[in-house]
Amino acid sequence: MSLTREEVARVGMLARLRLSPGDLDMFTGQLNQIVDFVATLGELDVTGVEPLAHGVDVRNVFRDDVVGPSLPREAALANAPKKNFEGFLVPAVLD
Amino acid sequence: MDPTRSTASGLLGLLGSKAIGAEEVARAYLDRARKFDRLNVFVHIDPENVLAQAREVDRKRAANEPLGPLAGVPVAIKDLLCVNGEPTTCGSRMLRGFKPPYDATAIAKLKAADAILFGKTNMDEFAMGSSTENSVYGPTLNPWDETRIPGGSSGGSAAAVAADLAPLSLGSDTGGSIRQPASLCGVVGLKPTYGRVSRYGLIAFASSLDQIGPFAHNVADAALLLQVVSGRDANDSTSVDLPVPNYLETLEKPFDRPLRIGVVREFLGEGLDPEVEASIRAAINVFKEQGALIEEVGLPRSKYGVPAYYIVAPAECSSNLARYDGTIYGHRAADFSPVSPEEAEIPPLIRMMMASRAEGFGAEVKRRIMLGTFALSAGYADQYYNQALRVRRLIRDDFDQAFQKVDVVLGPTSPTPAFKLGERVADPLAMYLSDIFTITANLAGIPGISVPCGLTRSGLPIGLQLLAPAFAEETLLRAARLYERASDWGDRRPELL
Numbered sequence: 209m210s211l212t213r214e215e216v217a218r219v220g221m222l223a224r225l226r227l228s229p230g231d232l233d234m235f236t237g238q239l240n241q242i243v244d245f246v247a248t249l250g251e252l253d254v255t256g257v258e259p260l261a262h263g264v265d266v267r268n269v270f271r272d273d274v275v276g277p278s279l280p281r282e283a284a285l286a287n288a289p290k291k292n293f294e295g296f297l298v299p300a301v302l303d
Numbered sequence: 304m305d306p307t308r309s310t311a312s313g314l315l316g317l318l319g320s321k322a323i324g325a326e327e328v329a330r331a332y333l334d335r336a337r338k339f340d341r342l343n344v345f346v347h348i349d350p351e352n353v354l355a356q357a358r359e360v361d362r363k364r365a366a367n368e369p370l371g372p373l374a375g376v377p378v379a380i381k382d383l384l385c386v387n388g389e390p391t392t393c394g395s396r397m398l399r400g401f402k403p404p405y406d407a408t409a410i411a412k413l414k415a416a417d418a419i420l421f422g423k424t425n426m427d428e429f430a431m432g433s434s435t436e437n438s439v440y441g442p443t444l445n446p447w448d449e450t451r452i453p454g455g456s457s458g459g460s461a462a463a464v465a466a467d468l469a470p471l472s473l474g475s476d477t478g479g480s481i482r483q484p485a486s487l488c489g490v491v492g493l494k495p496t497y498g499r500v501s502r503y504g505l506i507a508f509a510s511s512l513d514q515i516g517p518f519a520h521n522v523a524d525a526a527l528l529l530q531v532v533s534g535r536d537a538n539d540s541t542s543v544d545l546p547v548p549n550y551l552e553t554l555e556k557p558f559d560r561p562l563r564i565g566v567v568r569e570f571l572g573e574g575l576d577p578e579v580e581a582s583i584r585a586a587i588n589v590f591k592e593q594g595a596l597i598e599e600v601g602l603p604r605s606k607y608g609v610p611a612y613y614i615v616a617p618a619e620c621s622s623n624l625a626r627y628d629g630t631i632y633g634h635r636a637a638d639f640s641p642v643s644p645e646e647a648e649i650p651p652l653i654r655m656m657m658a659s660r661a662e663g664f665g666a667e668v669k670r671r672i673m674l675g676t677f678a679l680s681a682g683y684a685d686q687y688y689n690q691a692l693r694v695r696r697l698i699r700d701d702f703d704q705a706f707q708k709v710d711v712v713l714g715p716t717s718p719t720p721a722f723k724l725g726e727r728v729a730d731p732l733a734m735y736l737s738d739i740f741t742i743t744a745n746l747a748g749i750p751g752i753s754v755p756c757g758l759t760r761s762g763l764p765i766g767l768q769l770l771a772p773a774f775a776e777e778t779l780l781r782a783a784r785l786y787e788r789a790s791d792w793g794d795r796r797p798e799l800l
Contacts (some may be wrong), residue, residue, distance in 0.1 A: 211677070212398050216673070219673050219676050219677045223621060223673055224653065225657060225660050225672065225673065226642075226658050226661035226663070227659040231669075235345065235669070238670060238731055239670070239673060239674060239677065241731075242613060242614070242670075242731065242732060243674075243677070244733055245609040245610055246502065246687065246691075247587050247610075247611050248607065248722015249609050249611060249690050249691060249694050250686075250690065251612070252604070252693075252694055254690060254693035254694065254697070257693040257697060258693070258696060259689055259695070259696065260692055260695045260696035262497065262691060263512075263695075263699060264497045264543065266540070266541050269540040269800075271746055281405055284404070285547055286402070286404060287400075287401055287402065287632035287633070287634035288632060289630075293739065298630050298652055299639075299649070299651035299652045300651065300652070303653050
């Protein structure tokens with residue numbers, strides 16, 4: 209299959225990655241190469257084969273819903289790129 | 304005597320008999336780390352902190368307080384395990400300056416074992432790569448030949464042990480990231496069964512594949528470190544509630560019946576470096592001489608391991624790395640004003656995220672995020688992602704069948720010895736194929752180990768890979784030890800000046 213430059217730009221948008229025209233050229237070429245390679249998976253007949261999401265069977269694990277200690281606000285905010293005394297600061301979401 | 308030329312068990316003997324103190328050991332390793340700074344193994348190291356930990360062990364010992372099983376032994380840590388208050392950056396600009404507010408479970412267990420946390424090691428960005436070249440800090444050099452890569456993504460942790468900058472280290476293995484660098488650096492590296500070691504505090508790449516494991520000079524030291532970090536953890540619901548055997552206790556035990564080893568037909572085929580093949584054939588003979596029963600086994604679907612992995616791992620990565628958006632922690636672009644009329648249509652918050660991610664991530668991480676986003680996108684998910692998960696089951700079925708006949712399977716860890724710096728940077732597919740023999744174990748969830756089994760004529764290490772059924776680490780370690788006892792490749796160290 210062949211991914212067009214426009215499709216790669218759309219994937220970049222979905223992935224929240226700003227891509228320069230140079231990035232788009234490079235990734236379009238490389239992604240096509242990789243997608244052609246992984247397409248060999250289509251050679252295998254998988255009729256009736258259940259998808260396997262984990263190598264080792266893990267079932268849902270439950271615990272009691274009890275309140276435990278949580279991070280103090282100061283620690284939670286310590287790595288924030290932009291903050292005030294009580295929260296994370298981001299560009300306005302609504303005009 | 305120079306403590307840095309020892310092993311972890313050797314050091315524990317010296318420390319236990321008070322022939323040497325933990326502070327003296329730590330100083331010797333710090334001196335050596337400084338001396339071989341050019342290898343670019345450590346990305347963060349805090350000598351004062353290292354010495355303070357060592358003095359605390361010495362104090363406990365002097366006061367006859369109980370000591371943990373790694374008391375005074377330096378352990379280097381791959382820079383993706385969270386250490387409370389210490390830089391943890393995943394080799395990425397995205398996490399420059401990030402200091403986690405908590406310890407990973409593996410780190411908490413090391414602290415409880417009185418190990419000395421000895422610096423954070425270099426790695427491919429977010430553990431994506433096979434050469435440690437995808438690091439914002441630049442590549443780590445292979446201690447055996449400084450013009451070559453150490454393997455990856457845990458290249459810093461492998462090189463740390465190989466160059467005697469630490470007797471033990473922790474890495475993580477998502478598609479071979481412990482075993483391949485162990486092979487290329489001539490040390491022992493073990494990927495445990497998925498679920499054996501808690502992933503809490505391991506910065507996630509592909510959550511159904513990632514597993515933490517040890518690097519060491521020998522099998523016994525790897526067993527010791529595995530012992531310390533293994534076990535069920537309430538903070539990782541995929542960690543498995545099975546008792547952790549005493550790996551060291553059974554390590555030297557002879558097998559009740561001859562060990563059955565399956566030589567993987569598909570792993571000794573075309574594309575394999577002739578010197579690697581010769582070393583693996585010689586290792587098979589060593590096993591025969593030790594009384595093991597050798598037979599050939601097939602893993603017919605293993606050739607689909609790399610393509611299945613490059614759907615599953617990027618899919619999980621695209622989801623895991625969505626958290627790096629410049630809001631809560633990590634890099635935020637200073638300027639995210641629109642660069643085109645199209646961008647002016649995008650809300651500022653989204654533009655901030657897009658610009659931050661573009662600046663914070665390197666090319667390989669972006670490539671995998673894009674690939675995963677594509678494979679999960681509407682219209683393609685069934686063709687790619689679900690197909691890959693079905694192939695994943697077939698790959699595990701192959702192992703299940705092989706393990707009905709044999710106890711462990713055997714093959715090379717890497718198809719070639721360490722390649723040159725820069726050789727595969729421009730060709731992602733060639734880089735991906737470096738993991739052709741290791742990747743299937745992650746897809747199947749089973750444990751694997753790489754042990755040194757030779758040197759090329761030009762002096763580059765070669766690794767032997769053994770794989771065992773899920774939770775058969777005891778068998779895996781005993782099989783590796785059976786080989787190690789009858790060979791001396793693990794005793795070789797690079798000559799560093």
